[in-house]
Amino acid sequence: MCGLLGLLTSEGTTDDGVARVDSAMHCLRHRGPDEHGTWHDGDLVFGFNRLSIIDIEHSHQPLRWGPPENPTRYALTFNGEIYNYLEIRAELARDHEAQFHTEGDSEAIVAAFHYWGADAVRRLRGMFAFAVWDTETRELFIARDPFGIKPLFIATGSAGTAFGSEKKSLLELADVIGIGTELDPRAIEHYTVLQYVPEPETLHAQIRRLESGSYAWVRPGEAPRITRYFTPNFPVKPFAAGTEQARYREIAEALEDSVAKHMRADVTVGSFLSGGIDSTAIAALAMRHNPNLITFTTGFEREGYSEVDVAAESAAAIGARHIVKVVSPAEFAAAIPEIVWYLDDPVADPALVPLWFVAKEARKHVKVVLSGEGADELFGGYTIYREPLSLKPFEYLPKSLRRAAGKLSDRIPDGTRGKSLLNRGSMTLEERYYGNARSFNDAQLRAVLRDFRPEWTHQDVTAPIYAQSRDWDPVARMQHLDLFTWLRGDILVKADKMTMANSLELRVPFLDTEVFDVASRVPLDQKITKTTTKYALRQALEGIVPPHVLHRAKLGFPVPLRHWLAGTELFDWAHQQIADSQTDHIFDKAAVASMLNEHRAGTSDHSRRLWTVLCFMVWHGIFVEKRIVPQIQEPVYPVHV
The missing domain is CATH 3.40.50.620 (HUPs)
Structure with a gap:
């Protein structure tokens, strides 16, 4: 487990580029406090912070490997773990006489890439984000695990491409690759609705994430060519009787x-x-x-x-x-x-x-x-997956009657029994299910967001995913959506x-x-x-x-946020965040303050919506305003673990 950072320039690396990568790696020191290293090769700089887990004495990165005729052909930087690395190493040694010089999983990746090409990612059982540089073809290959367990941010500008385990390290290289640091208003709206920024977006317009289950080829001076290699499907068939x-x-x-x-x-x-x-x-x-x-x-x-x-x-x-x-x-x-x-x-x-x-x-x-x-x-x-069972009777109604039920629900006072059932039953699955989070509906969003765009909706995110599952049962479609x-x-x-x-x-x-x-x-x-x-x-x-x-119901790590925001624990803190935040151009701060007061008075439970806005305000104070300076400690840990 580690933190990686890479810089691929269109005009060759310089000593300054190497120094900038080395400096930016400090943002990732918590991801790998055990070792630090850099490596460069004309067009490319790799930086790496290692958390030593497997083959501690060896498997140093950036790692060099190659076949006998060119034993240093490839350079690898890798974050994650490959759990079937022993089996892969054995297969490559048996079928290709591959030679290994460490006992770790890193060599298994680069050797698999050499012998199997991009298809190697389909054979890796684990969590990973890695980059392989081919010194012969001068081409970079980057990949991310099927489910997106490990992160990989990427940005391409006029002067090159940068990629890394955390976005803050790419912000340190923004001027080097020629990108701006302006925010993405569509991503802000998506975040405010969903309570997270959906892939491949980030809040910075010119920095994106390589999506889960994808890989990319990058040549100096060119944009990444991205391919999805894993799409989760649910080819469901009933269990045969007696099985x-x-x-x-x-x-x-x-x-x-x-x-x-x-x-x-x-x-x-x-x-x-x-x-x-x-x-x-x-x-x-x-x-x-x-x-x-x-x-x-x-x-x-x-x-x-x-x-x-x-x-x-x-x-x-x-x-x-x-x-x-x-x-x-x-x-x-x-x-x-x-x-x-x-x-x-x-x-x-x-x-x-x-x-x-x-x-x-x-x-x-x-x-x-x-x-x-x-x-x-x-x-x-998730309990919400049982919703299609409760709404099944609505499927037998003509579409006109379902819409009429929705209009009727609009006239029923909030909190009235049956209002939510009528409202949700009037909608299709694609309309009503955003995934497991929805902080604001359109009316609430319009009230607090300055640049509200009704054409920017959750369906920007969900429609392409739903399109892949039209013939599936509704629960499988919900599962599929939640995976993405x-x-x-x-x-x-x-x-x-x-x-x-x-x-x-x-x-x-x-x-x-x-x-x-x-x-x-x-x-x-x-x-x-x-x-x-x-x-x-x-x-x-x-x-x-x-x-x-x-047979116990799901609970997780419940947080008393509703009580704390209304009480002495967090109310004053929240009030001060709203007052100090320089986000007037993004949020109607008076509307947010009103939400906080209503929440304290107990007339409405705004806890999740307030938390969504407050988290953004803290983020903006750190990364945009530079008003908030977190006290980040240098990682020091016991050696016996």
Whole structure:
């Protein structure tokens, strides 16, 4: 796990270019405090900060490798882990007599690229963002893992292309490659609606992200040529009669194999543990490979907003040593500027704050943690996925009657029972489902956003994704949408950023191509029932997950944001952020202040909308106004982990 940065110029690199990359790498020091290195070759500069996990004494980067006739042909810089690297190395040695000089996974990538070309990315089982420079063809190949677990930002200007693990490092090179740093108003609107910036956008107009499941070829002086190599599909067929138990075993075996491979490391591996089925399953399976496993959870001082007790019971049931971090409101507020700096772009998911704290605690004891992200998207775990069942009667109504129901709902007072059902039943899936987050509707957005453009909607993001799944059942379509939106825009961003902020590697065994292959074939009635979600997964985990968790509803890391914004904990902080922020050209600050007062008075719950705007204001104060200067500490960690 590491931080990478690259600069490909159209007129050759200079000593100044090398120095600029070396300087910009300081922004990424938290991603790899163990080693630092740069390498350059005429057109290209690679910078690298390493967090040593596998083959610690070797596998230094940027890494050189090549076939016997040119043993230094390629240079590689790589962030992530390849979990089937041992199998790939063995296959390449057997079939191609490939020679290796380290014991790590980095050589497996570059050797696979040499012998298999771009198709190598389809054979890699893991999380990755990497770049390979071919000194013979003078061409750069960059790629990102299928689900977008690891980030990769990219920008091309008049003088070259820069790419890196974090956007802030590319901002340091903006003048070198000839790009501006103006903001993207469409991305701001998308963020305000969705609470995250959807891929491939960022809030800076000329910096984008290489999308999940994609690779690109880049030549000096040319724009990147991008190809999507992985598109998640759900080729669902009903389980044949009498095969249910065999399917459940197949799910359990795929997950057990994934966890086993995710345990490969030369350092201590721990596990995050909430009170839910997903993290408990991962921790229980990890215990089979490390009986001394340490698990970590977090909670808050406010009663009812903590999974601590359930997580502790789960840890005891599986026999793990368990460590808890309880977060106070004062700690929560004080950490926000630092957290937003690490994020690069704001993500208005309050759950990332406790994640940052539990990662900070975990790093005192381990260097790698496992976690349960991705299970809900793969196996149908969100309660909202049950909505098509409740709305099915509307499908039998003529379109005109459905629209009439929607108009009727507009005249019903807010809070009236049945209003939401009529409103949502009047819409198509494409119209009503944005993914797992929606902070503002159009009327609310128009009230607070200065440059509101009605033609910029969530469908800018969702329509191309929905177009790929027209013939699927509605739940599969929702899962597919979430894989491209909520998962990679929110869940995986906060997972990567909050753990790497603390130089901690997070691994997600559910987001494995072999596990996905099994999950994608689970039929609708094995995902969602009238009483539960993730039905097939729950059945598969019988005997693995303790009974008190197996059929428990999803909760996650709940945050008492609604109470804190209305009370002494965060109201004054929020009021001051609104007053100080120089975002009058973006938001109607009087309208935002009014929302805050209404929230405090209890007339409306504006907590999620307020948090969305407040996170942006803090971000703007850091990256645009330079008014807020987070206190970023140099990473220093115990050597024994």
